[in-house]
Amino acid sequence: MQPQWQRQQDQMQEQARQAQQRLQQMQDQMRQQQEWLDRQREMAGWAEQQRKATPAGRDGRASAFFTLLWLAVLAFLIYQCLGA
Numbered sequence: 001m002q003p004q005w006q007r008q009q010d011q012m013q014e015q016a017r018q019a020q021q022r023l024q025q026m027q028d029q030m031r032q033q034q035e036w037l038d039r040q041r042e043m044a045g046w047a048e049q050q051r052k053a054t055p056a057g058r059d060g061r062a063s064a065f066f067t068l069l070w071l072a073v074l075a076f077l078i079y080q081c082l083g084a
Contacts, residue, residue, distance in 0.1 A: 002010075
């Protein structure tokens with residue numbers, strides 16, 4: 001039979017081990033969250049680069065305008081070819 005101080009010491013060591021395990025789990029979770037956040041930032045940066053690389057630049061309405069203008073010119077040329 002163990003003396004009481006030995007049992008208390010064993011309990012304290014077990015609690016310390018469990019606390020260390022919880023700390024490790026929390027650190028792993030934080031690392032995973034940081035990796036996820038880094039990936040999100042990377043994707044957002046890529047999306048921003050793609051957005052800036054579009055012909056319309058910052059304004060999607062300009063792209064729509066030029067698309068409609070191109071379609072109107074194309075329709076006019078087709079009309080001219082069929083009408084002549």
